Structures are given as structure tokens and as C-alpha cells.
Amino acid sequence: MQLQSESNPALNTVTAYGKDYIEINEVTYGHAVYFAPEGPIHTWEVHRFSDITAATLKLVAGIVEVPADPMAFLDGGGSGPRKPPDAPEVLLIGTGTAQHxxxxxxxxxxxxxxxGVEAMSTQAAARTYNILMAEGRRVVVALLPLQETA
Incomplete structure (x- = not known):
């Protein structure tokens, strides 16, 4: 399905999707991908909905584990994952043909x-991403191709 005829070449836009593919900026991908409005399109090492874990979502959102610092309590900090300053406001997850x-x-x-984390069908996630991206929101989307996603 063609989503839009015009796109800003400076921004990553979902331009189409169909059975077993996702098209971003008129480039076709036959596997799961994740991306933000700017920057590269990444292969998402998730093949079906049941492969999604907290770790795969942290990767998509750009969250990294910070080693324990025994003195961090002095600055009010600690160890564990930290939200980077450029973290997305929302992470959209396209779960394939059906919403899970x-x-x-x-x-x-x-x-x-x-x-924020929102899971929806890949079709809905692609449309929602394009709208939020066009509004200038900090959004990241991870999309499974249209297929059965059990």
C-alpha cells in the first residue's frame, strides 16, 4: 500500500508496506527495521512478535547500560540504564498484520x-510514525513486516 506521494528526502518516511516488506524513502526492506526521522535505517533482529524483549526495546530507544559507579550516590545518580538527552518521546512498535x-x-x-511505548499493527504504526515525524516529534519506530506474528 502506498502511503504518500511526497516525502521530505531529509527525513526517514515510510513510503509503502506490503506482505513481507517495508519501504522507507522508496527503499524496500524485507526484514524488521527500526529508525528515527533522521539517521540510518537499522535491521531489527526480531523476526516475530514473540521475539520482542525489554532488551530489544532498549536497543531501539538508544538506551545503554551504565556501569556501576560506587560514588554516583553523591551526585544523586546510580547505575543501570540511563535515558539519553535525545531519547524518543515515544517508541512505536509495529507488530505485523495484527496488533499484539x-x-x-x-x-x-x-x-x-x-x-512512551505503543504497540499496534505495522500498518497503524507506519501511519502514526509518519504523522508524528511530520509534526517534529521525537519518535522512533520499529516495524515487523506484514506477516503472521505469533
Whole structure:
């Protein structure tokens, strides 16, 4: 399905999707991908919905583990994942042909950092991403190709 006829070449835009492919800026990908409005398109090492974990979502959102610093308590900090300054406001997850909701144990770490996580069908995620991206929002999307996603 063609999503839009015009796109800003400076921004990553979902231009089409179909069975077993996702098209970004008129380049076709036959595997799961994740990306932000600017920057590279990354291969997402997730093949079906059941492969999604808290770790795969942290990767997509750009969250990295920080080694324990025994003196961090002096500055009010600690160890564990830290939200980078350029972290997305929202992470959209396209779960394939059908919407599948993610368990709280998987989304909780990002939600605790103030990053919204929304799971929806890939079609809905692609459309929502394009709208939020066009509004200038800090959004990241991870899309599974249209296929059965059990």
C-alpha cells in the first residue's frame, strides 16, 4: 500500500508496506527495521512478535547500560540504564498484520524513564510514525513486516 506521494528526502518516511516488506524513502526492506526521522535505517533482529524483549526495546530507544559507579550516590545518580538527552518521546512498535499488546514487564523499563511505548499493527504504526515525524516529534519506530506474528 502506498502511503504518500511526497516525502521530505531529509527525513526517514515510510513510503509503502506490503506482505513481507517495508519501504522507507522508496527503499524496500524485507526484514524488521527500526529508525528515527533522521539517521540510518537499522535491521531489527526480531523476526516475530514473540521475539520482542525489554532488551530489544532498549536497543531501539538508544538506551545503554551504565556501569556501576560506587560514588554516583553523591551526585544523586546510580547505575543501570540511563535515558539519553535525545531519547524518543515515544517508541512505536509495529507488530505485523495484527496488533499484539506487549506485557508490562517488557515495556516497564522504558515507561519508568518517561518514554512512551505503543504497540499496534505495522500498518497503524507506519501511519502514526509518519504523522508524528511530520509534526517534529521525537519518535522512533520499529516495524515487523506484514506477516503472521505469533
Amino acid at each position: 499488546l506487549l506485557p508490562a514487564a517488557i515495556t516497564g523499563p522504558l515507561l519508568q524513564m518517561g518514554i
